[in-house]
Amino acid sequence: MAHFREVLYLPFEGDKICTISARPQERGRYPTVVLRSPYETEHENDTDKELADWLVREYGKWLDAGYAVVFQHSRGTGKSTGESFPVIFERETSLREYDWVRRQPFYNGEIYLLGGSYTAYVHYAAAPYGDDVRGACLEASDCELYNWHYLNGFYKANLYGDWQVLQYRKKAGLTKNYTRDSFRILPMTDYTRSVFGERIEDYDEILLHPDRSDPFWNTHFGGAESRDALKSVKFPVLITTGFFDVFASGIFKMWEDMDPETKARSAFIIHAYHHGGNSDEQPYCFSPAATLEERFPDFDLRWMNYVRGLGEPPVEPGKATYYELFSEDGWKTDDLPEPGRSSTFTLGGGERSYVYDPADPTPAARGLSHCFGGTYFLDPPGSREDVLSFYTPPFGEDVHAGGGMDVRLKVRSDCLDTCFYVRVAIEKPEGDFVLRDGITQISNVCPDYVPGDAVELDFPLDLCRFVIRKGERLRVDVSSAAFPQFVPHTNNRGLFSVQTSSRPATNTVLCDESTLTVKYY
Numbered sequence: 001m002a003h004f005r006e007v008l009y010l011p012f013e014g015d016k017i018c019t020i021s022a023r024p025q026e027r028g029r030y031p032t033v034v035l036r037s038p039y040e041t042e043h044e045n046d047t048d049k050e051l052a053d054w055l056v057r058e059y060g061k062w063l064d065a066g067y068a069v070v071f072q073h074s075r076g077t078g079k080s081t082g083e084s085f086p087v088i089f090e091r092e093t094s095l096r097e098y099d100w101v102r103r104q105p106f107y108n109g110e111i112y113l114l115g116g117s118y119t120a121y122v123h124y125a126a127a128p129y130g131d132d133v134r135g136a137c138l139e140a141s142d143c144e145l146y147n148w149h150y151l152n153g154f155y156k157a158n159l160y161g162d163w164q165v166l167q168y169r170k171k172a173g174l175t176k177n178y179t180r181d182s183f184r185i186l187p188m189t190d191y192t193r194s195v196f197g198e199r200i201e202d203y204d205e206i207l208l209h210p211d212r213s214d215p216f217w218n219t220h221f222g223g224a225e226s227r228d229a230l231k232s233v234k235f236p237v238l239i240t241t242g243f244f245d246v247f248a249s250g251i252f253k254m255w256e257d258m259d260p261e262t263k264a265r266s267a268f269i270i271h272a273y274h275h276g277g278n279s280d281e282q283p284y285c286f287s288p289a290a291t292l293e294e295r296f297p298d299f300d301l302r303w304m305n306y307v308r309g310l311g312e313p314p315v316e317p318g319k320a321t322y323y324e325l326f327s328e329d330g331w332k333t334d335d336l337p338e339p340g341r342s343s344t345f346t347l348g349g350g351e352r353s354y355v356y357d358p359a360d361p362t363p364a365a366r367g368l369s370h371c372f373g374g375t376y377f378l379d380p381p382g383s384r385e386d387v388l389s390f391y392t393p394p395f396g397e398d399v400h401a402g403g404g405m406d407v408r409l410k411v412r413s414d415c416l417d418t419c420f421y422v423r424v425a426i427e428k429p430e431g432d433f434v435l436r437d438g439i440t441q442i443s444n445v446c447p448d449y450v451p452g453d454a455v456e457l458d459f460p461l462d463l464c465r466f467v468i469r470k471g472e473r474l475r476v477d478v479s480s481a482a483f484p485q486f487v488p489h490t491n492n493r494g495l496f497s498v499q500t501s502s503r504p505a506t507n508t509v510l511c512d513e514s515t516l517t518v519k520y521y
Contacts, residue, residue, distance in 0.1 A: 003063045005052035010100060012093060015075055015082030019100070020055045023068035029108035030068040031134075031308065032101050033059070036094065037071070037119045038086070038167060040078025051079065061301055068106050072097055074122070077170055084170040086118075086163075087125070087145070088202060091225045094126035102132070110134045112304050116240075117141050117247075117275065127229035135307035136233075137300040139240040140275055142250030143230060145223025146212050151249075151370050152440045153210040154419070155487040155496070157183040158371035159246050164203065165195065180484040184361075188487065188497035207497040231257050236265040236317070238303040240292060243325065244274040244282070248369035249462045255320065267303070267315045269296070270322035270465075274366075274374025282374050283433060288330050290323045295331060324400070325435075325466035326426075336463070339402040339519040347390040347476060348511040354386045356418065356480035358490050358502035362386050364423070364482035368437050369462045371485040377431035378423075378477065388478045388509060391427070392516065399468040403519035405436060407459040407476060410513035414451050415505040417443045419489040421482045422459050424516065425475045426468060432475045436461035439486055443493060454510060468520075476516050478509055 004026040009016035018040075023030050043051060059069045075093060076084030101107055111132050113123040116139030123136065124143040142148065148160045155161065157180070165178045178195045185191050188207050192200040202221045209216040216222045230237060237258075241251040248270075255268045271277055272290035279285045289295040296302075299314040306313040315321040321333045356362070362384060366373030381389035407422045423437035438459035442449045445457060468474070481488045490502035 003056050003060075005056055007048040007051050009079075010096070012075065012096060013082070013089075016080060017075060017093065017097075018051070018073040018079035019070065019097070020051050020072075021068065021070045021104075022052065022055050022059070022063055023106050024063050024066055028106065030066060030106055031110040031112060031304075032068040032070055032107055033062055033112045033114050033304070034097060034101060034123075035069070035071045035114050035119060036074055036090075036097060036122045037115075038074035038077040038084060038170075039119075040073045041170065043073070043078050046079070061298060065301060065305065067112070067304070070097065070101055083172065084167055085202075086167045087121075087223070088221075090122045091125040094122050098126065098130065098133075110308075112136065112307075113138065114300060115139070115141070121226065124226040124229035125223075127226060127233075129233065129235070133235055135235050135237070135304055137238045137240075137303050140242070140245050140247055140251075140277065142247035143226045143228065143254060144250050145226065146217050147247070147250040149206055150210050150212070151438075151486070152444060153496070154439050154441075154489075155183070155188075155207070155210065156367075156371050156485065157483075157487050158367050158373070158485045162372065168196065168200065183484065183487050184358075186490070186502065187500050208495065210496060228257070230254050232259055233262055234259075236262070236267075236307050238267050238269070238299070238314075240269045240271070240277070242271045242273045242275070242277060243323075243464055244272075244368055244374040246275045246367060246370065246372055252463050264318040267313060267317050268320040269299070269315055270320060271295075272323040272325060275372060283377050283430070286323060286325065286330070290330065322465055325464070326469070327400075327467045332465070337402075339521050341521065342517055342519045344515050344517045345392040345474075346512055347478075347509065347514040347516070350512065351508050351510055352388050353506055353508040354388060354479070355504055355506055356386055356491070357504040358481070358488045361481035361483035361488040362421070362479040364421075364437070364485045367485045368423070368434060370437065375434050377433055378425050378475065381475075384479075386479055390476045390478070390511070392474045394471045394473050395468050397470050399518070399520045401464065401466050401468055401518055401520045404463045405461045405519070406517040407438065407461065408515050408517075409457045409459070409478065410454055410510040411442070411457060412452060412454050412508040412510070413442060413449075413505050415491040415503065416449060416451060417441055417489075417493040418491045418505040418507055419480050420457055420507065421479050421486075423477045423482075424461065425477070426466065427473045427475060435464050435466065437482065439482060441489060449493075468518075474516065474518065480505065480507055
């Protein structure tokens with residue numbers, strides 16, 4: 001089919017935003033799918049014809065189904081001019097993109113939002129939405145910028161940190177002096193000057209506000225406009241994530257907080273893998289059809305057609321459809337109810353201690369549901385002296401674990417502050433497969449901690465649906481770092497980013513007063 005296409009360069013603050021559009025015919029009025037992306041480096045030298053042909057190839061199914069498509073290159077990326085500053089200008093650019101669509105003769109009065117990861121965030125930044133935004137399919141992105149940066153006050157070096165280095169001022173030809181060890185610079189407030197050769201005001205400011213309740217997170221730099229973007233939407237939204245997606249925790253909360261009437265018309269899909277939605281680099285290839293496209297071909301188009309009354313939805317509205325890990329049944333659909341049963345296991349008896357040295361931070365290979373990389377198999381117990389491993393007794397029956405697991409540690413330290421990192425794995429013939437993790441510091445619960453005192457730390461772990469087979473055990477690892485996923489704690493009290501030195505800590509777990517709780521059906 002011959003589709004009409006064009007490329008324009010729309011003015012924005014003295015720059016030109018590359019805007020590619022296509023529609024089934026030159027004349028006619030069409031529902032319009034809107035996208036914008038910063039990942040268009042490969043198209044920097046394309047001709048306008050090549051850009052337009054690419055759009056038709058990539059989004060031909062939408063054009064064939066009767067939609068117009070408008071695709072922009074984010075400011076300072078691809079064919080758009082200017083400087084690339086992640087997040088900062090996306091709200092204004094999105095609003096202008098929508099308004100441009102509204103003025104076009106091909107526009108029929110219906111806008112549909114499409115995107116994944118950052119290309120979904122650009123739409124969150126535009127909230128609240130006009131009445132002509134009728135539906136959305138938004139994959140693998142959290143609308144809360146705090147969650148992009150922190151977990152319980154710990155900076156996620158392997159989420160926004162890594163990504164920001166690649167995206168900042170893409171076309172400026174900067175020499176970026178970056179390695180993973182850049183996140184061990186002391187003080188961290190020197191990070192941007194060291195890596196980029198210049199200070200980045202918005203990023204440096206983020207490093208000063210690790211507390212979720214800090215008023216900073218209600219400012220523009222803190223993502224105030226995108227915060228709670230879907231909480232009061234009036235159009236149906238299909239949200240997707242994976243159990244090992246970097247944004248899983250925040251996306252679960254977004255679904256939970258949606259307006260009940262809108263939620264009843266929306267849907268939630270959770271696949272078995274990591275950010276990107278496929279099995280690449282993951283230790284298990286689940287079956288049957290554990291990826292979105294395998295199980296729900298063209299789910300995004302089918303969702304938009306359903307919203308327009310043109311067919312059945314790919315999944316049941318008002319429900320979560322998810323892949324239960326290690327299940328024979330695979331995909332399930334329900335309301336994500338709280339499990340009715342639970343078992344609590346103590347982590348052995350007596351006390352166990354280890355030395356945590358920030359100069360040699362304990363590694364964590366991948367980020368599970370908080371940072372990039374997904375899941376992995378653990379090294380055998382005892383591989384490092386600064387990691388304590390505990391196993392539950394073997395389960396006496398098959399168990400369908402249906403909620404978040406909880407770890408509670410009773411601990412001591414010889415420092416004024418330190419941190420503890422936990423991860424929970426399931427024992428499999430191939431190795432111990434990591435399911436969830438969490439991190440916190442003593443000062444989060446005891447700001448005036450006295451070294452040697454015993455304190456309790458709680459780790460409510462992210463939702464995960466999986467099956468524990470009869471005879472299998474769960475493993476809990478306790479350490480005090482997970483590098484390069486999180487910036488290492490210096491074992492000093494006070495704001496992490498202004499610390500100028502670090503010191504070793506001797507940390508102790510009171511095993512018989514520390515527990516793992518598993519919720520199941």
